[in-house]
Amino acid sequence: MGTMDTPLTLAEFLPKAKAITVLTGAGISTDSGIPDFRGPQGVWTKDPSAEAMSTIGAYLADPEVRRRAWRSRRDNPVWDAEPNAAHAALVELERAGRLRALITQNIDGLHQRAGSSPETVIEIHGTMREAVCLSCGLRTPMPEILARVDAGEDDPPCVECGGIQKSATISFGQALDRDVLDAAVAAARSCDLFLAVGTSLTVQPAAGLCLEAVEHGARLVIINAEETPYDGLADAVLRLPVGEALPRLARLALGGGR
Numbered sequence: 001m002g003t004m005d006t007p008l009t010l011a012e013f014l015p016k017a018k019a020i021t022v023l024t025g026a027g028i029s030t031d032s033g034i035p036d037f038r039g040p041q042g043v044w045t046k047d048p049s050a051e052a053m054s055t056i057g058a059y060l061a062d063p064e065v066r067r068r069a070w071r072s073r074r075d076n077p078v079w080d081a082e083p084n085a086a087h088a089a090l091v092e093l094e095r096a097g098r099l100r101a102l103i104t105q106n107i108d109g110l111h112q113r114a115g116s117s118p119e120t121v122i123e124i125h126g127t128m129r130e131a132v133c134l135s136c137g138l139r140t141p142m143p144e145i146l147a148r149v150d151a152g153e154d155d156p157p158c159v160e161c162g163g164i165q166k167s168a169t170i171s172f173g174q175a176l177d178r179d180v181l182d183a184a185v186a187a188a189r190s191c192d193l194f195l196a197v198g199t200s201l202t203v204q205p206a207a208g209l210c211l212e213a214v215e216h217g218a219r220l221v222i223i224n225a226e227e228t229p230y231d232g233l234a235d236a237v238l239r240l241p242v243g244e245a246l247p248r249l250a251r252l253a254l255g256g257g258r
């Protein structure tokens with residue numbers, strides 16, 4: 001335990017981990033050119049009014065907020081983003097049969113694009129690659145809706161019922177999906193190693209998943225550029241860039257040395 005003997009400890013227990021659950025946050029996607037909303041360079045830090053687009057009350061009440069939100073979705077860097085080495089490292093772990101579940105706070109869909117299987121990925125904050133009707137629940141691939149935005153509809157209504165649509169993500173003021181959350185908790189409780197990557201571990205319920213894992217006997221490894229509230233609970237903390245640390249850690253787990 002403890003972080004002083006991190007390299008030795010990691011080398012001992014990583015190759016033995018057979019049921020790894022990973023939790024990823026914004027830090028895994030910054031190398032793909034997707035800004036961290038809450039970090040020092042984050043979108044909300046620079047433009048607090050952007051937060052209204054992610055708040056369900058403001059979104060429903062104000063057509064101008066929705067028009068801005070659709071433009072922002074259309075111009076989002078995610079459409080040109082490619083998965084990076086850290087995403088690929090998790091695909092390797094999965095293909096080697098070592099990764100049980102991949103819980104992500106990210107809405108960018110880059111894990112699936114990298115090759116992680118959709119059944120393995122648990123998107124607790126939803127996905128921006130789909131739109132959802134807030135009245136009838138119809139889900140549509142986001143590019144289809146963005147094509148309508150490009151064609152001049154500045155707030156495209158649902159084709160089935162005329163309802164207000166938004167990205168299939170969890171906005172402030174919206175509850176998380178119960179089934180998705182249950183799957184995440186089950187994955188945290190049943191793993192032998194819980195690996196938190198690129199997340200500040202300050203947003204619930206993601207943060208609490210670390211505790212669930214540890215209380216059910218898993219080792220905890222944290223890779224994050226900055227301190228997290230759970231560092232003291234971890235068996236190892238790698239305060240390194242995710243794009244370097246995760247591929248190295250995956251090689252170590254797969255028995256390939258550093």
Ligand SMILES: [Zn+2]
Pocket residue numbers: 133134135136137138158159160161162163
């Ligand atoms: Zn509808």
